[in-house]
Amino acid sequence: MYHQLNRFTGRLIASSHLQNPLFPVAPIALQRVDPPAIQYNTNHMSTVTEATACAAGSRRLVPGTNIPYPPVNETIRKQQELFQKDNDVPVHLKGGPFDALLYRLTMLLCIVGLAGIGHTIYGHAVPKKQ
Known part of the structure; x- marks a missing residue:
């Protein structure tokens, strides 16, 4: 027996007009088609x-x-050569001392941000004494 949803009540009811399942019982063989030839x-x-x-x-x-x-600008070409050199320096430090300063400043700001997050979580977790 097959079931269907009643449109009015939204419940499953026995279906009287569905005599066959909604999927094929016997598989149908697929047609064989040769793929098109690739042209290069x-x-x-x-x-x-x-x-x-x-x-x-x-x-x-x-x-x-x-x-x-x-054409590529000459200054850009020089920077490309500088950054593509294999000299065992990380790419974020190949720009010289200014890049090292920016790297350290970024790390400092990350640590300050993590400390602020920890302070906020601690403040919410531990209530103030009155």
């Missing part, structure tokens, strides 16, 4: 034409367009 480096898939590729030279293009990336 075809002309209709590429957004770069031969003329623009030669004009751009060895410069990389913005994905999905024929526009080359703009």
Whole structure:
């Protein structure tokens, strides 16, 4: 016997008009379909034409367009070289003494914040004596 919800009372009642379950009893075989062949480096898939590729030279293009990336500023290039050097210094200290000062200030503020949280929790947990 199958059951359904009564729309008026919201309770389960025996269903008289549902003679079959709401799911298939016997599984239906799936149709076999071969996946499409993958095509690599075809002309209709590429957004770069031969003329623009030669004009751009060895410069990389913005994905999905024929526009080359703009040149990188020299100061940014120097900073990239500085931060990519393998000299066993953590990245948050590679900027020199100013970065070390900012790191220590951040750690001090974290400790002060944790102490403030501990003080607040202690103040709420232990009532004041009157």
